């Protein structure tokens with residue numbers, strides 16, 4: 545049995561908010577076209593051929609997934625693999641009103657899908673309206689407090705700009721071992737285009753050309769020349785690596801227990 549903790553299908557890079565500490569650096573870059581249903585189908589097929597079981601299936605945007613016009617179809621594509629995951633989580637910034645088709649799809653799978661509502665308090669009325677819509681349509685949801693005192697996780701982490709820090713090997717090994725990506729999540733596995741990365745910083749950094757493209761740091765799920773066993777070996781090699789290239793382009797603060805390194809969530813960049 546080849547297990548991973550989680551898998552995030554990154555549906556789109558578009559967002560209606562402009563968060564200063566966006567972990568995906570969305571406000572600073574032009575979005576690429578949204579993932580198509582056909583792309584999602586190929587990625588999911590290869591992923592679930594390679595991995596027997598995951599704990600958590602996510603659809604996430606680098607940006608806001610509720611902006612994806614074909615989100616109900618993406619959900620249906622994921623549900624083909626229902627037996628291979630335990631939970632299904634969709635995050636939203638709680639500012640977009642879903643259409644009836646999306647509400648129906650979320651309600652239909654409420655035994656497994658939970659919508660995690662990040663509640664930043666920027667538009668409290670929208671958050672309340674969304675909650676009411678979910679209640680009325682039998683959508684399972686969980687509200688996460690990201691405003692005022694006692695923010696979830698103590699607030700957000702600043703991953704920093706993608707500058708190269710030129711850290712020593714020992715520093716990089718320590719960072720990777722102590723990072724929540726590895727220590728707590730056993731990999732925050734994700735794909736936007738078929739490349740499977742262990743960390744947002746690696747996936748997004750390479751997508752933007754801000755982290756050097758190093759082949760050993762990702763698995764090309766769509767590479768038909770690789771067998772399932774070869775893909776599994778590559779995944780294991782990433783999990784057991786001393787560190788990944790992206791660690792030298794990262795603050796390393798993800799997972800820090802130092803509360804001084806947490807910041808108010810979703811602070812907006814002035815237009």
Ligand code: SF4
Pocket residue numbers: 719720723724725726743744745746788790791792793794795796797798
């Ligand atoms: S790049 Fe940063 S967030 Fe990713 S594993 Fe390395 S230290 Fe952790």
